[in-house]
Amino acid sequence: MALKDKYDVVIIGSGPGGLAAAISAKKYGAEDVLIIERDVELGGILLQCIHNGFGVEIFKEDLPGPSYAQRFINEAMLLKVEALLDTMVLDITPQRRIFASSKINGFVDIQARAIVLAMGCRERTRAQVRLPGTRPAGVYTAGTAQRWVNVEGYMPGKRFVILGSGDIGMIMARRLTFEGAKVERVLEVMPYLTGLTRNYVQCLLDYDIPLQLQHTVKRILGHQRVEAIEAVRVNEKWEPIPGTEEIIPCDTLLLSVGLIPENELSKKAGVQLDALTGGPVVDNNFETSVPGIFAAGNVVHVYDLVDWVTEAGLAAGKSAARFALAERRREIRHIPLLAGHNVRYVVPHELDKQTLMEEEVRLQFRVKQPVEEPVWVEVHSENNLITRKSERYVRPGEMVTIVLTPRHYEEVERATSLTVSIVER
Amino acid sequence: METTEKMICITCPKGCTLEVTHDGQTVLKVEGSGCKRGKDYVERELKDPRRMVASTVRVRGGTHPLLPVYTSAPFPKPRIQELLAELRKIEIKAPVKMGEVVLADALGEGIDILASRDMPRMTG
Structure with a gap:
């Protein structure tokens, strides 16, 4: 795929938020829309969420994750959204320049008129919940196990304990049971379920997997491999209650202990984050504190249903398209003022042509070399002389001014740039 | 009672x-x-308790070794283990299109097993 230097809307991430944003940006008039995705295919985490339950709100259908993703992928392809796969975005500037690296395209440098951040979220790990004990193999996040079991075809263990009653944890409890593993226990530190109740019914109750609320892992045991965990009951302050410990033999501990919006790139772009959600502060158009940078989906806050992520993506894509189109109009209206022969620079750097309809614009500059005889100061468009004035001499130490007036508007309107030069007489 | x-x-x-x-x-x-x-x-x-069942089947020559599949309608709950055993025996060949029937009339229940996504052939 031949990459363009400039795109109307660039979307970072191709999960449900990114796909919806791309589709919506196209529908609201953005011409060049690009999704950058680090995986080798579009779809994001939905591809490993093979269970049903997606799309009940949006499609009024009960779809598995990959089908939900595929509908949006197909629509995006139909709308000619471009996709840059297997590519990692390294940096984003507040001026919306994007730097990325990919095996096929090498180092990528793209200017976007608008950006939608749709990087989603990542799982909390063992280190982030500070689980004591040894550090054997066999402690994984539920999502990692999900990718192995559902996409890559590996079983991470035979006897499991799952910490956390989030949706991924409960869904994995059922999935592992389907694949012949034994799930000994699901432990939840809170006094209530943290995932959806329907998942408690169809993932745990259906398969007699015991759930213990107000319980956590006190210690992980084992050297090469997990051999057991020590579970313990906790009080309201999450403090272990002595005497309630129980050793549960197992070979794998899965962690389903929360998700964190992934915002390393947002920070680089200078986007203001909310300490509570961990995601960008956004307005109702999903615009962040940096103009032209929008954010949608789990990168903003962690959703319970994918349908709402899609909805947010659609809204962010629409806003991004509007911003990009305004940017295009601005680019057409604003033309660069260039330094021609014997001119060092011109201020202002750009001219908003519309200003000229009503008022004069003063162009000021310094020359490079002194000319001690009369010269013309000329302003040219690509083809025509717009205006000129005479100076008796020009010297680098003395600033020169030439004025454009509403009389020049008609000529300037057709120009794509103006050049100021010193012409000897 | x-x-x-x-x-x-x-x-x-x-x-x-x-x-x-x-x-x-x-x-x-x-x-x-x-x-x-x-x-x-x-x-x-x-x-007659029923559940939607989602699992995977082996796929040869695809971009991934597994193809996610699901039941076209909720499946009788007591026969889910039997269904899973049946799915483990299946191996299909890429390419596969979303919605393609991987197993028709599973266990004679009148419910098909469908591909949850496209699985393109592995290239290169």
């Missing part, structure tokens, strides 16, 4: 807790449902 028990409706993500009064298989009263689907759920759940 008339009994009252709590059931959680799994029709939608709301997960209403229903208070169900029933007489074995006949539903006498349902309270606490947010919509009319709650009563339908209880009736099915008492007579």
Whole structure:
């Protein structure tokens, strides 16, 4: 795929938020829309969420994750959204320049008129919940196990304990049971379920997997491999209650202990984050504190249903398209003022042509070399002389001014740039 | 004999807790449902509990070694393990299109097993 230097809307991430944003940006008039995705295919985490339950709100259908993703992928392809796969975005500037690296395209440098951040979220790990004990193999996040079991075809263990009653944890409890593993226990530190109740019914109750609320892992045991965990009951302050410990033999501990919006790139772009959600502060158009940078989906806050992520993506894509189109109009209206022969620079750097309809614009500059005889100061468009004035001499130490007036508007309107030069007489 | 028990409706993500009064298989009263689907759920759940089943089958020559699949309709709950054993025997060849029937009329229940996504052929 031949990459363009400039795109109307660039979307970072191709999960449900990114796909919806791309589709919506196209529908609201953005011409060049690009999704950058680090995986080798579009779809994001939905591809490993093979269970049903997606799309009940949006499609009024009960779809598995990959089908939900595929509908949006197909629509995006139909709308000619471009996709840059297997590519990692390294940096984003507040001026919306994007730097990325990919095996096929090498180092990528793209200017976007608008950006939608749709990087989603990542799982909390063992280190982030500070689980004591040894550090054997066999402690994984539920999502990692999900990718192995559902996409890559590996079983991470035979006897499991799952910490956390989030949706991924409960869904994995059922999935592992389907694949012949034994799930000994699901432990939840809170006094209530943290995932959806329907998942408690169809993932745990259906398969007699015991759930213990107000319980956590006190210690992980084992050297090469997990051999057991020590579970313990906790009080309201999450403090272990002595005497309630129980050793549960197992070979794998899965962690389903929360998700964190992934915002390393947002920070680089200078986007203001909310300490509570961990995601960008956004307005109702999903615009962040940096103009032209929008954010949608789990990168903003962690959703319970994918349908709402899609909805947010659609809204962010629409806003991004509007911003990009305004940017295009601005680019057409604003033309660069260039330094021609014997001119060092011109201020202002750009001219908003519309200003000229009503008022004069003063162009000021310094020359490079002194000319001690009369010269013309000329302003040219690509083809025509717009205006000129005479100076008796020009010297680098003395600033020169030439004025454009509403009389020049008609000529300037057709120009794509103006050049100021010193012409000897 | 008339009994009252709590059931959680799994029709939608709301997960209403229903208070169900029933007489074995006949539903006498349902309270606490947010919509009319709650009563339908209880009736099915008492007579013929079913679940959507999603799993994987092996696929040869695809971009991944596994193809996610799902049941075209909720499947009888008591036969899920049997169905999973059946799915383990299947190996299909890429390319596969979303919605393609991977196993028709699974276990004679009149329910098809469908591909959850496209699985393109591995290139290069």
